[in-house]
Amino acid sequence: MSGHGRHGGRGQHGDRGGHGDRGDHGDHRGHRDHGNRGGHIGHSGHGEADGGPHSVPGAPSQDGPDAPGYGHAVLKSLLGAWALAACSPEETAAVEAHLTDCAPCADEAVRLRDAVGLLHAEDSLDLDPGLRSQVLEGCLDRRPARIPVPHWAAPYEAETARLDALLRDMADEEWRAPVRLRWFDGEGETEREATVAQLLGHLYAVDGAVAAALGLPDPLAGPGRPRSSPERNAGPVDLVHGPVARTEAYWALDTAAHHSAEARTPWREQSRAVVRHVSYAQSDATGGAAGGARPGAAGSRRRTGPSGGARGGGAVGEAGNGAGAGDRSALPVGYGEFTLPLHDALLDRAFECWKHAEDIADAVDYPYGPPVAAHLNLLVDLAARRLPDALAGRRRAGLAGPPGALAPAGAPGRTLRLEVEGEGGGDWYVPLDSPAARPSPDHQVAHVALDTLEFCQLAAGHVPPLEAAVGEDGDREAIREVLYAVASLSRL
Secondary structure: OOOOOHHHHHHHHHHHHOHHHHHHHHHHHHHHHHHHHHHOOOOOOOOHHHOOOOOOOOOOOOOOOOOOOOOHHHHHHOHHHHHOOOOOHHHHHHHHHHHOOOHHHHHHHHHHHHHHHHOOOOOOOOOOOOHHHHHHHHHHHHOOOOOOOOOOOHHHHHHHHHHHHHHHOOOHHHHHOEEEEEEEOOOOEEEEEEEHHHHHHHHHHHHHHHHHHOOOOOOOOOOOOOOOOOOOOOOOOOOOOOHHHHHHHHHHOOOHHHOOHHHHHHHHHHHHHHHHHHHHHHHHHHOOOOOOOOOOOOOOOEOOOOOOOOOOOOOOOOOOOOOOOOOHHHOEEEOOOOEEEHHHHHHHHHHHHHHHHHHHHHHOOOOOOOOOHHHHHHHHHHHHHHHHHHHHHHHHOOOOOOOOOOOOOOOEOOEEEEEEEOOOOEEEEEEOOOOOOEOOHHHEEEEEEEEHHHHHHHHOOOOOHHHOOEEEEEOHHHHHHHHHHHHOOOOO
């Protein structure tokens, strides 16, 4: 980032509270030492030439048992630096030894330490990532939006806005910075390198699958380019290419946007058009409702019971997305090899936008935080609900062992309890043998617990399955298969 922007501000704060203070004390200390040597004649701070009395043997000296070269005046002058933790180790030891014998200095030290507590801690110049959601929530509590963003589209709207804010201040050369992309291809880790501009082009191309499903322009549409069905209400969108192929096709186009800040404009316009379109469409279909509870209205933890409210393969209503008659959230969006309903497709795009924004931030050495808890919960819930299908897909590909027992559709079967801890987490019961089976705590054979962000790192393919920091109990083979299934959700 440019020095005048984010990095420059942080550096200035560091200069004010850092070496400048210590350097000043170092300069004055040498000056004070010279004066102090003359003041030791009478030990009480007054020399005979001033008419002061000599110290009485055995009486406590004003200077106390101070370290050599540090008199009372010098140590008193260091109290401010000591309160700010800006003294050298030698100075700190001398001041603290002096405070045990000098009551006035000890009182002054307490006052200075209390004053330091009133100072603002040195902090990032960037706003809290959750501030935007807090402000919007406060505004919507006072006056509900006429055209609300559906709660299942809110994470996509928020993550694209956060990434856009990061891109806005980037210098020209940072758009060409190399970005390390990592994912899990089903058997092991895979890596690829792209520039920041190319990565944004990847998001633009894959988001285009959602845009096409909504009847918006497809980035790959045009003479000689693969495109998806442009019909707004034509049912399932039959994409010619999946995410990887769409990305390769877009990168193959020789445009300046692949190497410069020009990549931002089409991606930004498309993401805004998607949010605007689904908001109006959902409002028309539901009579102005937001399609379920607004983000932040529910708790940060999603608890699911034997009914399998968050189990994979469940209907939209079971997943808590508020689908109803005329609801557009179930509109199918095709990704080549698989299809997701619109509400899940936008959560999928929000998750990928967040993780790739982190990739970009790492490439330009800039801090980037996770989504707010309410949005994070929806993203974790999507990954948890997709696990049964991911397990079945790995078995079809010969990457996982056969199911332990085949349960009839709707019947309870072997179940793993997935506990995701921290903000945005919750409990999910995952059917192990068939996506159609009903998970049940009574049939639980294994329990896995891991942190929310660790789970998301695993789902993004940034952590090898067997190296994830997890707590586990029960069937170790079932646990292993589920961890690999979580990692297999990742892709370019």
